[in-house]
Amino acid sequence: MLTQTKTAPEAVTETRSNSIAFYDFHPQFDSMLSEVWQGLSETPKKIHPKFFYDARGSQLFDQICQLDEYYPTRTEVAILEKYKQEIAELAGEYAALIEMGSGSSHKIRILLDAMQPAAYLPLDISRDHLISSSQRLAEEYPWLDVHAACIDYSTAWKLPYRAEKGQKVAFFPGSSIGNFDPEDAHNLLKEIAQLVGPKGNLIIGVDRVKDKNILEAAYNDHSGITAQFNLNLLQRINEELDANFDLNNFSHKAFFNTELNRIEMHLTSNIPQYIKVAGKTFFFEQDETLHTESSYKYSIENFTQLALNAGFKCKQIWSDEKDWFSVYFLQVN
Numbered sequence: 001m002l003t004q005t006k007t008a009p010e011a012v013t014e015t016r017s018n019s020i021a022f023y024d025f026h027p028q029f030d031s032m033l034s035e036v037w038q039g040l041s042e043t044p045k046k047i048h049p050k051f052f053y054d055a056r057g058s059q060l061f062d063q064i065c066q067l068d069e070y071y072p073t074r075t076e077v078a079i080l081e082k083y084k085q086e087i088a089e090l091a092g093e094y095a096a097l098i099e100m101g102s103g104s105s106h107k108i109r110i111l112l113d114a115m116q117p118a119a120y121l122p123l124d125i126s127r128d129h130l131i132s133s134s135q136r137l138a139e140e141y142p143w144l145d146v147h148a149a150c151i152d153y154s155t156a157w158k159l160p161y162r163a164e165k166g167q168k169v170a171f172f173p174g175s176s177i178g179n180f181d182p183e184d185a186h187n188l189l190k191e192i193a194q195l196v197g198p199k200g201n202l203i204i205g206v207d208r209v210k211d212k213n214i215l216e217a218a219y220n221d222h223s224g225i226t227a228q229f230n231l232n233l234l235q236r237i238n239e240e241l242d243a244n245f246d247l248n249n250f251s252h253k254a255f256f257n258t259e260l261n262r263i264e265m266h267l268t269s270n271i272p273q274y275i276k277v278a279g280k281t282f283f284f285e286q287d288e289t290l291h292t293e294s295s296y297k298y299s300i301e302n303f304t305q306l307a308l309n310a311g312f313k314c315k316q317i318w319s320d321e322k323d324w325f326s327v328y329f330l331q332v333n
């Protein structure tokens with residue numbers, strides 16, 4: 001659940017290098033520990049997918065984006081390439097371009113020349129990856145004012161930078177909205193609507209419901225990179241929360257849940273086992289799973305309705321020829 005009532009944390013550090021301003025709202029050890037303890041105490045066990053993204057998790061995700069089976073990245077990139085001028089025209093004059101979950105800031109490069117933002121604000125939870133990606137981008141685009149912020153957008157958060165007068169545009173690619181259960185997705189879209197303000201815009205990439213085999217292949221690649229990405233979560237918990245997961249005793253599992261229209265990623269316990277995390281013990285039955293990610297897939301109708309309920313009207317939708325992925329241009333009502 002998004003905790004909307006919590007007060008957003010203040011930036012703990014603000015750093016200005018030659019190329020970027022960086023604001024650190026990074027979630028601390030205590031909040032990660034309590035969320036992991038909580039998730040492992042529930043039935044079924046679960047851990048929030050935001051914890052995938054330490055430096056290695058971000059690198060593995062970048063590798064996933066290159067895989068043959070992982071169609072979402074190349075499909076969304078092709079849509080953005082094809083329609084970037086239209087996107088820029090719809091955005092018109094505006095003050096700041098804010099990217100949610102910017103990762104390696106690869107997709108924004110497609111839009112920058114056409115959209116010419118005065119300021120670009122990449123927001124991501126993966127601190128080191130965010131800093132290096134933002135610095136590389138700022139070096140490539142010396143005319144661009146880059147304000148990067150390490151935040152967790154699944155909890156209360158705020159922008160570190162007050163955009164000058166004019167509209168704000170948010171960019172939320174990668175179908176990351178699909179990682180939220182529908183109620184949380186609704187709340188996050190409402191927060192983005194507040195962030196960009198009246199008549200503000202959101203450009204968002206959303207994966208579509210499609211053949212189960214294509215979906216399942218995308219999360220079960222032959223080279224095993226997605227499995228490594230999934231298992232890296234346990235490695236991270238071992239390193240950061242003093243846990244003793246043996247990665248050989250867990251297996252990657254991903255399947256399409258047709259009832260809920262979502263891919264589910266799990267880690268299955270291969271044996272009965274006790275695991276310690278920062279002094280607290282948890283028992284896994286043989287074949288018990290730890291739910292690590294959901295990735296909801298949306299029809300155009302369902303996503304348009306979700307956006308409408310959150311206060312956005314849909315100005316344009318672009319899709320690929322196979323109708324596998326869509327990019328929406330939304331405007332706050």
Ligand SMILES: C[S@@+](CC[C@H](N)C(=O)[O-])C[C@H]1O[C@@H](n2cnc3c(N)ncnc32)[C@H](O)[C@@H]1O
Nearest residue numbers: 050053101102103124125126152153154173174
């Ligand atoms: C699926 S990847 C998408 C990356 C990139 N936007 C793309 O389209 O390829 C999700 C990105 O969102 C970031 N992320 C995940 N959960 C987050 C959270 N709760 N708050 C901020 N960033 C988050 C991850 O670090 C990662 O870079």
